Amino acid sequence: MNIVIENVGKTFIDSKKKEVTALENINFTIADQEFVVLVGPSGCGKSTLLNIVGGLLSPSSGSVYFEGEGLKNKNPNLGIVFQEIALFPWRTVFENVVYGLQEQKASKQEQKEKGQYYIDMVGLTGFEKAYPKQLSGGMKQRAGIARALAIEPDLLLMDEPFSALDAQTRTLMQEELLTIWNRTKLSTLYVTHNIHEAVYLADRVIVLSRHPGRIKSIITIDLPKIGRNDDQYREQFEQYADDIWQLIRHDAQEALKEG
Numbered sequence: 001m002n003i004v005i006e007n008v009g010k011t012f013i014d015s016k017k018k019e020v021t022a023l024e025n026i027n028f029t030i031a032d033q034e035f036v037v038l039v040g041p042s043g044c045g046k047s048t049l050l051n052i053v054g055g056l057l058s059p060s061s062g063s064v065y066f067e068g069e070g071l072k073n074k075n076p077n078l079g080i081v082f083q084e085i086a087l088f089p090w091r092t093v094f095e096n097v098v099y100g101l102q103e104q105k106a107s108k109q110e111q112k113e114k115g116q117y118y119i120d121m122v123g124l125t126g127f128e129k130a131y132p133k134q135l136s137g138g139m140k141q142r143a144g145i146a147r148a149l150a151i152e153p154d155l156l157l158m159d160e161p162f163s164a165l166d167a168q169t170r171t172l173m174q175e176e177l178l179t180i181w182n183r184t185k186l187s188t189l190y191v192t193h194n195i196h197e198a199v200y201l202a203d204r205v206i207v208l209s210r211h212p213g214r215i216k217s218i219i220t221i222d223l224p225k226i227g228r229n230d231d232q233y234r235e236q237f238e239q240y241a242d243d244i245w246q247l248i249r250h251d252a253q254e255a256l257k258e259g
């Protein structure tokens, strides 16, 4: 699905009743089957923007269009994965994965087929009857991804989905996400602090600056989607990462000072 984010701005009132411009004049598109990553320092408005695109927050100005239609008319099917996967502890993996399908009143047969298909896709075969407390962090994240995919969304929204995982699990999950993405080719908007993760996953990286959050640059990653961290691309990969870091560096230092 094609998504257009047009002139989006967002102002909050902080605890001292002061206006905070979190986002200003944000314009970009997510093409059908495109993987767009938002990067930027802490507080640049990444999560706010993702929540606006997902209809969880309304913008103070501007609009988001899905295939040319506003959220009110279109009601797109959205798959959302957050950093802290909120699995229902009293539901098994299978019951969690089919939750969205049940909400959509899918038949039992469809739940069974799609639930199993996406459980298999994320590598949780055999854990259908397990409860969340029996799963590792990476497995919980897989279950959350399967739940988001099971509704076969028009757009997949992912907000730092792997940042609570240890570095090795994170690397493996990034690889798996790409494999899964290659099978589903869903339009995706993905938020991360991690520049290497952005270069590894993205078709395009949108770099945001902070206070106010504006688009600083949009960078097309012109490397093959699979195998881009192979030795032969290492130099180009590192060059992209370095270019993005140079764009973020100053703002990241400011963010650090402000705490």
Ligand SMILES: Nc1ncnc2c1ncn2[C@@H]1O[C@H](COP(=O)(O)OP(=O)(O)OP(=O)(O)O)[C@@H](O)[C@H]1O
Residues within 6 Å of the ligand: 012, 013, 014, 015, 020, 021, 022, 040, 041, 042, 043, 044, 045, 046, 047, 048, 049, 193
């Ligand atoms: N509900 C709110 N009320 C007031 N200010 C808010 C609210 N939500 C976000 N902000 C402010 O808007 C700005 C952007 O916040 P946001 O959480 O979107 O940034 P972020 O880039 O996702 O940050 P991080 O990477 O640290 O999660 C920040 O200055 C934040 O303090």
